Structures are given as structure tokens and as C-alpha cells.
Amino acid sequence: MYEPPFTRDRDANERLAARECDACGWVSFPEHREICKRCGSVGEWTDTELEERGTVQSYVVQQRLPDEFETPLPLAIMDVPQTSGGDPARVYGLFTETDPEHIDIGMEAEADFRRIFDVDGLPIHSFKFKRPRGDRL
Amino acid sequence: MRDVAVVGAGMIDFGELFEQSFDDMAERAYLNALDDVDKGIDSEDIDAAWFGTLDIAENASSGLGLSHPTGLFEMPVTRVENACATGSTAFRSAVEAVRAGSADVALVLGAEKMRDSAGGLIEGASLEQVWRGRGVTMPAFFGLRATRHMEEYGTTREQVAEVSVKNHENGSKYPHAHYRFTCSVEDVVDSPQVTYPLNLYDCCPVTDGAAATVIVSEDVVEEYTDDPVWVAGSGLATDTVQRGADESLAGFPATQQAAEQAYEEADITADDIDVAEVHDCFTITELVTYEDLGFCEKGEGGAFVESGKPHLDGEKPVNPSGGLLAKGHPIGATGVAQVNEIYEQLRGEAGAVQVENDPEYGLQHNIGIGRDATGSVSCINVLSKDRP
Numbered sequence: 001m002y003e004p005p006f007t008r009d010r011d012a013n014e015r016l017a018a019r020e021c022d023a024c025g026w027v028s029f030p031e032h033r034e035i036c037k038r039c040g041s042v043g044e045w046t047d048t049e050l051e052e053r054g055t056v057q058s059y060v061v062q063q064r065l066p067d068e069f070e071t072p073l074p075l076a077i078m079d080v081p082q083t084s085g086g087d088p089a090r091v092y093g094l095f096t097e098t099d100p101e102h103i104d105i106g107m108e109a110e111a112d113f114r115r116i117f118d119v120d121g122l123p124i125h126s127f128k129f130k131r132p133r134g135d136r137l
Numbered sequence: 138m139r140d141v142a143v144v145g146a147g148m149i150d151f152g153e154l155f156e157q158s159f160d161d162m163a164e165r166a167y168l169n170a171l172d173d174v175d176k177g178i179d180s181e182d183i184d185a186a187w188f189g190t191l192d193i194a195e196n197a198s199s200g201l202g203l204s205h206p207t208g209l210f211e212m213p214v215t216r217v218e219n220a221c222a223t224g225s226t227a228f229r230s231a232v233e234a235v236r237a238g239s240a241d242v243a244l245v246l247g248a249e250k251m252r253d254s255a256g257g258l259i260e261g262a263s264l265e266q267v268w269r270g271r272g273v274t275m276p277a278f279f280g281l282r283a284t285r286h287m288e289e290y291g292t293t294r295e296q297v298a299e300v301s302v303k304n305h306e307n308g309s310k311y312p313h314a315h316y317r318f319t320c321s322v323e324d325v326v327d328s329p330q331v332t333y334p335l336n337l338y339d340c341c342p343v344t345d346g347a348a349a350t351v352i353v354s355e356d357v358v359e360e361y362t363d364d365p366v367w368v369a370g371s372g373l374a375t376d377t378v379q380r381g382a383d384e385s386l387a388g389f390p391a392t393q394q395a396a397e398q399a400y401e402e403a404d405i406t407a408d409d410i411d412v413a414e415v416h417d418c419f420t421i422t423e424l425v426t427y428e429d430l431g432f433c434e435k436g437e438g439g440a441f442v443e444s445g446k447p448h449l450d451g452e453k454p455v456n457p458s459g460g461l462l463a464k465g466h467p468i469g470a471t472g473v474a475q476v477n478e479i480y481e482q483l484r485g486e487a488g489a490v491q492v493e494n495d496p497e498y499g500l501q502h503n504i505g506i507g508r509d510a511t512g513s514v515s516c517i518n519v520l521s522k523d524r525p
């Protein structure tokens with residue numbers, strides 16, 4: 001974990017820590033510092049946490065990637081709610097253990113804590129998504 | 138502010154140019170642009186130059202990348218890098234300087250060696266930030282728009298494929314195109330899947346190329362040509378999907394904003410555009426760009442291409458050169474080449490791909506994405522036959 005970018009984002013990657021703009025409710029994830037990307041205010045922020053689930057807004061299924069990726073690899077833009085309510089965060093979500101036929105816009109997906117990849121042999125952990133167990137086809 | 142005109146356009150045939158170095162390509166595009174000036178031009182006339190490249194093959198990382206192959210020393214050379222909008226942003230920057238009076242004659246040169254390095258953009262994408270970059274490739278970034286557009290507006294897979302069919306048809310007639318084959322809707326939907334919902338024929342090829350443009354101020358234009366093409370307006374904007382706007386899931390707000398700026402500066406509307414060279418890195422990109430540019434209503438892009446309007450003989454021809462899908466997308470060169478193609482169209486010199494509606498206004502458009510594939514940038518330039 002000595003790579004600065006990964007250390008910096010560790011709370012977001014491992015605990016789904018985010019921040020909510022007090023002025024407009026936009027959720028900053030991974031966290032940004034002072035300026036709100038939606039309303040532009042340099043305002044106050046409230047610490048918040050995201051739920052370990054989200055709703056698919058759009059998706060693709062990647063078929064051709066370098067060897068270190070599992071393919072076919074579904075990838076979605078997801079709306080992930082805050083545990084405390086308010087607006088969801090919009091994030092890119094990598095999927096795992098999901099048949100490409102079983103992913104769709106509007107579906108709910110569960111997050112699973114996983115080893116995402118290695119940097120110089122050291123593991124980077126974060127969340128991947130999959131179809132909820134009860135919904136498995 | 139002074140009016141600015143294009144007086145010379147040069148490019149090389151795009152393709153797999155393993156036998157040519159970056160300098161070879163840049164030199165030839167430059168000489169072709171000088172040769173194209175109606176009344177001739179001396180290299181000594183050039184006051185300043187703008188150089189567009191992402192330098193993917195890492196051999197041109199300063200203004201020297203332009204100065205060395207062209208022999209243009211002892212003058213200001215500005216290297217511009219703006220993702221896939223690099224070439225069009227270099228052009229826009231040069232125009233602004235000439236308008237403002239800091240140069241009378243300027244060179245714009247864009248070049249890219251896409252095939253000299255094996256890794257390409259996936260290497261950055263795979264190791265950038267965990268949430269934003271991991272596994273997000275170019276076809277994924279654009280494919281996300283396709284899935285959503287199909288869901289939200291009922292756009293069909295076949296309509297998306299029509300863009301490829303049209304552009305390959307045009308490219309088969311365009312002398313500088315990388316690929317000059319034609320294909321059918323079935324060929325596109327049956328080609329190997331790259332990233333669902335996009336297949337191989339939905340994607341532009343990996344192409345080497347270079348292009349150069351000579352622009353001058355109104356004060357000296359008569360020394361170079363009696364048939365200039367004028368710059369009417371331009372726009373440049375940025376956006377990112379992470380701002381949370383639903384609009385950006387099935388379109389590119391940056392294009393809408395850049396178009397608004399360009400139309401306002403040119404004092405026209407989308408209806409006035411007679412021919413356009415737009416960014417079709419993937420089929421879906423062109424389809425949503427029809428909407429973002431105002432060529433049709435939001436959600437109507439599929440019906441628009443199906444109607445034949447953007448075809449070579451349609452009422453609003455888009456990508457008569459075959460676009461990036463057929464011509465190729467050597468990033469730094471792409472926007473400069475598009476400007477050149479519009480210049481040829483407005484002068485009636487586009488040969489086999491000349492549009493037939495006697496175009497008065499032509500538009501050139503790029504959309505580019507940032508390092509983490511979440512940001513986007515759009516640059517648009519509008520050219521006109523008559524002085525604005």
C-alpha cells in the first residue's frame with residue numbers, strides 16, 4: 001500500500017466512505033476536496049457512507065482485455081445509495097460472477113469486498129458487484 | 138478582432154505506416170499544406186505554429202516535434218494536448234491567436250503514431266484509480282452510452298450499425314482513408330463482439346497519420362488565395378459523467394455546450410450546417426452526436442441515420458470522408474484532417490465525396506475523454522464559404 005494514489009483513496013475503496021454537499025446534496029465519491037462538482041459551491045460537506053448495493057444505470061460487457069482481467073467482464077454505471085438517505089452516488093462498478101445475460105438496466109446489484117488487483121505484488125482491495133443471491137437465475 | 142481564413146490544407150494517406158517515422162509523416166503533411174496554397178507560400182511567411190499530438194509513441198514531447206520535421210525554428214510553437222480533441226483544439230488555439238493579432242500566418246500541424254507502441258491506452262486505464270479507471274476501456278466508455286440510449290429511446294442495434302455502413306460506404310470513395318471496404322448492417326452486427334453492445338465494425342481502427350493547415354488573417358489573405366474559407370466560430374467545453382446528470386448517460390453534454398458556443402459565435406443555428414465531419418470513434422458516438430449538435434431531437438439519432446439525411450446525398454451529410462470509422466483516428470491529426478475536409482467541401486474540391494448541396498457552412502467536431510475515462514471534452518469549429 002505504498003502507492004500514494006491507492007493510499008489516498010483507501011477509505012473510499014475499502015469502506016465506501018463518501019461526502020455529501022450540504023448545499024445541493026451531491027455525493028462526492030471517491031471523495032473530492034472542497035469544490036462541489038454539481039453546484040460549484042466551495043461549501044460544507046458531511047461525511048457519509050455508501051451502501052453495499054446499487055442500481056445499474058447502464059452497462060457494457062468487455063470481451064477483450066489484457067490477461068490480468070477476467071473476461072467477459074461486465075462493467076456498469078451504478079447509482080449507489082447513502083446509508084443515511086439522500087441522493088445516491090454515481091460510480092463505475094466492475095462485476096464478477098455475473099452471466100452477461102443476467103445484467104440489465106434497473107437491476108439491483110450487491111457489492112462484495114474483493115482483491116481488485118496487485119501493484120508490484122501488493123494487493124489492492126475494493127468492491128465488485130454481482131447479481132443478488134436471491135435473484136440468481 | 139480580425140477574421141481568419143483557411144488557405145491551405147494538407148494530409149497524408151492514413152493507415153498502418155510502419156515504414157514512416159513521426160517526422161516523415163509530419164514533414165509530408167506540412168509540405169502538402171504549403172503546396173495547397175493557391176498563390177503559393179514561403180516557409181518564411183509563417184509567424185507561429187500550433188502542434189497537436191498526444192505523443193502516444195513518445196517521440197515528440199515538445200514544440201520541437203513540429204520544428205524539427207518542418208525546419209520552422211526561431212518562432213513560437215505551442216504544443217496542444219486535449220485528448221481526442223487535440224487536433225481541433227490546436228486549430229482553435231491558432232485561430233484565436235491570429236484573430237487577436239499575434240500572428241498573420243499560422244501553421245496547425247497534428248500527427249500521431251498509433252501503431253508504434255503495443256500497450257496503447259489500456260495500460261493507463263488498467264492502473265489508474267480503482268473506481269474510475271479500472272477496466273474501463275474506450276469501447277466500454279462509449280458502449281455505456283449505447284446500452285442506455287437503446288434502453289431509454291428504443292434505438293435499435295441495427296440503427297447503430299447504420300452509422301458504420303454509411304461511413305464505410307463514404308470511406309470507400311475517399312482517397313486518404315485507412316479502410317476502403319464497404320459493409321452491410323449484417324456485417325456489423327455479426328462482426329466479433331468487442332464490448333457489448335459494440336462489435337468490431339462499430340470501432341475505428343488504430344491508425345497512423347498527419348495533417349496540416351495554413352491559416353491567415355484578413356489583412357494578408359489576398360496574398361495567398363482568392364477563394365478562402367473563413368472561420369465562423371468555435372466552441373470548447375468539458376464535462377464528466379460523475380457530476381450525476383442523467384443526460385450524460387446517453388449523450389455528451391460537452392458537445393451540446395461547445396456547439397452552443399460555436400453557433401452563437403457564428404450567429405447561426407444547427408439548421409444552417411450543410412456538411413459536418415464529426416467524431417465517430419464508435420458508431421454510437423456519431424449517433425448521439427447528431428442529437429448533441431442539434432441535427433435532430435434528443436432520442437431521434439437512430440431514426441435520423443435511418444432516414445438517409447446524413448448520407449453523402451442526403452440533406453445533411455455527416456462524415457463524407459468516411460469518418461474515423463473508415464479513415465482512422467490518429468489522435469493529434471484527426472481534428473486537423475477534419476478541418477481540411479470541411480475546407481475542401483466548402484471549396485467544392487472534395488472529389489468523389491463532394492456533397493451536392495452547395496455547402497455554405499461546415500462543422501468539425503471532436504469529443505475526447507480524460508485520463509480516467511470519466512471526463513469528456515468537446516471542441517467544435519465552424520467554417521463558412523462567405524466571410525462572417
Ligand SMILES: [Zn+2]
Nearest residue numbers: 021024036039
Ligand atoms: Zn453541491
